[in-house]
Amino acid sequence: MRIGAIEAGGTKFVCGIGSKDGIVEDSISFPTGQPEDTLSKVVSYFQDHQVEAIGIGSFGPIDLKPDSPTYGYVTSTPKPGWSQINVLGKMKSHMDIPYGWDTDVNAAALGEATWGAAKALNSCAYFTVGTGLGVGLYSEGRLVHGLLHPEGGHVPVRRHPEDAFAGTCPYHGDCLEGMAAGPALEARWGLKGQLLPADHPAWEVEAYYLAQSITGLILTNSPQKIILGGGVMQQAQLYPLIRAEVRRNLNGYVLADEIIHHIGNYIVPPGLGTQSGLCGALALGIQAWQDSQS
Ligand code: ADP
Ligand code: ZN
Numbered sequence: 311m312r313i314g315a316i317e318a319g320g321t322k323f324v325c326g327i328g329s330k331d332g333i334v335e336d337s338i339s340f341p342t343g344q345p346e347d348t349l350s351k352v353v354s355y356f357q358d359h360q361v362e363a364i365g366i367g368s369f370g371p372i373d374l375k376p377d378s379p380t381y382g383y384v385t386s387t388p389k390p391g392w393s394q395i396n397v398l399g400k401m402k403s404h405m406d407i408p409y410g411w412d413t414d415v416n417a418a419a420l421g422e423a424t425w426g427a428a429k430a431l432n433s434c435a436y437f438t439v440g441t442g443l444g445v446g447l448y449s450e451g452r453l454v455h456g457l458l459h460p461e462g463g464h465v466p467v468r469r470h471p472e473d474a475f476a477g478t479c480p481y482h483g484d485c486l487e488g489m490a491a492g493p494a495l496e497a498r499w500g501l502k503g504q505l506l507p508a509d510h511p512a513w514e515v516e517a518y519y520l521a522q523s524i525t526g527l528i529l530t531n532s533p534q535k536i537i538l539g540g541g542v543m544q545q546a547q548l549y550p551l552i553r554a555e556v557r558r559n560l561n562g563y564v565l566a567d568e569i570i571h572h573i574g575n576y577i578v579p580p581g582l583g584t585q586s587g588l589c590g591a592l593a594l595g596i597q598a599w600q601d602s603q604s
Pocket of ligand 2: 483
């Protein structure tokens with residue numbers, strides 16, 4: 311049996327097929343163009359690769375409420391052409407099979423909880439620090455939805471004392487994403503993140519903002535693992551800076567061994583490398599298939 315997976319990103323789409331044990335056997339990737347054209351490529355991939363169910367982890371915001379008239383839509387995104395697009399409806403109109411549907415970061419959190427760094431745990435948070443900044447939450451054995459879905463990339467942050475940068479978020483200016491996603495790094499320092507040297511002061515400022523939101527999440531959500539992925543987190547020097555800052559922020563208040571003695575094993579890179587999103591979409595597809603059998 312084969313299950314399909316779609317990692318629907320604002321920059322690129324990845325489609326794949328895999329097995330129930332999380333092995334991705336084939337995948338393709340293409341840049342995210344206009345919806346009609348992009349989704350036609352997805353449909354044609356799955357017409358060539360028959361699957362029993364498909365999981366979709368999508369950029370957002372998206373509508374996750376099954377009883378909503380716009381369930382399955384990408385809703386209010388600023389991405390040109392993609393606002394109010396019925397992604398799930400388009401897929402269903404071509405292939406009448408079970409679908410799993412969630413945010414890209416929730417999918418990544420599920421992938422990590424199923425086969426990655428949070429395997430065997432019943433909670434984790436997955437941050438992606440890339441073109442955008444998103445946070446997926448898996449709590450008490452399930453993905454967190456709620457009112458809409460968590461949008462942890464847009465939390466307000468306290469400004470670093472030496473940082474006068476206005477921020478890049480079109481909605482909030484200096485929220486976490488506006489201060490710490492890849493485009494903020496580039497706008498603040500005049501160089502893309504990948505070109506900034508490892509000892510540049512940028513990384514201490516970056517760690518300051520990320521650690522602040524991680525601290526807030528530890529205090530409000532108490533995840534058993536915090537996983538940091540996305541292009542910016544390829545800067546390996548960020549991990550120790552973030553861990554140290556989180557400990558400074560908490561100041562001994564949260565009496566968990568994971569934080570006091572083993573923080574190197576608590577705030578970690580993705581166990582699935584760059585595959586968390588795709589494997590997570592696969593896990594969503596597997597869940598959808600299992601639900602359809604019961
Ligand atoms: P996306 O979020 O678009 O799916 P990425 O996660 O690769 O893709 O994020 C792209 C952002 O990450 C860009 O702003 C880029 O400058 C930044 N980035 C990519 N690689 C690195 C790197 N090695 N170090 C720091 N920043 C990086
Ligand atoms: Zn914002």
